Amino acid sequence: MDTLDFTDLHIVITGGAGSLGTAVVALLLEAGASCSIPCFNEAERRDFVHADKPDVFTKTGIDLTNEEQAQSFYREAIEKQGALWASIHIAGGFGMGSIEDTPLSDFSKQLQLNTVTCYNSCRAAVHWMRETGEGGRIVNIASRPAIEPRQGKGMTAYTVSKAGVAALTASLGAEVVDEGILVNALAPSIIDTPQNRETMPDADYERWPKPGQLAKQIAFLVSPHNEVTRGGVIPVYGKS
Numbered sequence: 359m360d361t362l363d364f365t366d367l368h369i370v371i372t373g374g375a376g377s378l379g380t381a382v383v384a385l386l387l388e389a390g391a392s393c394s395i396p397c398f399n400e401a402e403r404r405d406f407v408h409a410d411k412p413d414v415f416t417k418t419g420i421d422l423t424n425e426e427q428a429q430s431f432y433r434e435a436i437e438k439q440g441a442l443w444a445s446i447h448i449a450g451g452f453g454m455g456s457i458e459d460t461p462l463s464d465f466s467k468q469l470q471l472n473t474v475t476c477y478n479s480c481r482a483a484v485h486w487m488r489e490t491g492e493g494g495r496i497v498n499i500a501s502r503p504a505i506e507p508r509q510g511k512g513m514t515a516y517t518v519s520k521a522g523v524a525a526l527t528a529s530l531g532a533e534v535v536d537e538g539i540l541v542n543a544l545a546p547s548i549i550d551t552p553q554n555r556e557t558m559p560d561a562d563y564e565r566w567p568k569p570g571q572l573a574k575q576i577a578f579l580v581s582p583h584n585e586v587t588r589g590g591v592i593p594v595y596g597k598s
Contacts, residue, residue: 362581364391368439369580370432371395372422372479373448375406377551378499381569382446383408385577394435396420396428396449415439422449423470428478432486444495444580445483449475450523453516460515468515473522480530484539493538495580500524500545500591524591531589540588542579546572547595567596 364386371386373379374395383393392413397403400418408414415438420431436442451471453464476498487494503510503517504524510517524543531541548554550566572594578584 362389362577362583364389364443364577364581366390366392366440367443368392368394368436368441369444369446370435370442370479370483371446371448372475373450373499374446375402375409375416376448377553378549378569378572379448380407381573382448382576383414385570385573387411387413389577392439394431394439396422396431413439422475422478425478425481428475429482429485432482436486441490441492442483442486442494444497445479446576446580447476447479447496447498449479450499450520452513454513455515456512457514465515465518468519469522472516472519473526476523477526480526480541484530484534487539488537493540495584496530496539496541497576497579498523498527498541498543500527500543502545502547502593502595505545505591505593527591528589535588540579540584542584542587542589543591544572544575544579544594545591547598565597567594567598571596 369386369391371379371382371393374383375397386393394415397416397418403409403416403418409416415435420427422428453468483496500523501520504520507517527541527543546567548566550563550568
């Protein structure tokens with residue numbers, strides 16, 4: 359396969375300022391893409407190493423659990439960077455806790471952070487891809503417990519919220535395929551990030567998938583080279 363080329367293609371990356379998102383943006387920029395990244399607050403943007411690079415649009419104060427804010431961000435990104443080719447949805451949050459220690463408010467928070475942000479982003483992306491009539495690509499981020507729920511022991515709320523992302527991916531993938539929009543998801547195990555190393559200092563980090571490795575998988579799925587893969591929730595576990 360030829361080297362992936364994203365010249366003149368505009369891609370939105372939610373959660374693009376995080377560890378995985380930063381790796382994805384770096385790869386896409388190197389391949390010629392224009393990237394748009396919504397940031398929840400100014401601190402998130404300040405720590406984002408690609409914030410001031412050419413072909414990068416960022417905007418702070420974007421809450422993707424809010425439908426209108428999500429729609430507004432996509433609208434402005436397209437005004438700045440051109441028609442939307444692909445949308446990658448990494449934004450989300452993690453939460454541990456047994457069901458006894460997880461009140462409904464915390465369960466709802468996980469649904470908002472993971473399922474709702476993904477839904478709002480998918481909805482906005484599909485709208486703007488339909489505007490072009492040229493199809494597009496969407497990649498969501500589920501998780502290993504989403505497709506292996508028994509792995510979600512002690513984090514049921516998180517597991518359910520990510521299972522929603524997996525179901526959304528498969529359902530939407532069937533809904534929009536005839537329009538040339540291919541929707542997929544990755545289901546990572548624990549990703550090797552500084553935050554995860556800090557919370558699990560005794561783990562074997564070498565067994566965890568690396569952000570750069572996942573970025574390569576995402577880049578292929580959102581590239582024009584991906585002509586047939588859709589509706590997949592693809593395990594990316596490394597050796598873990």
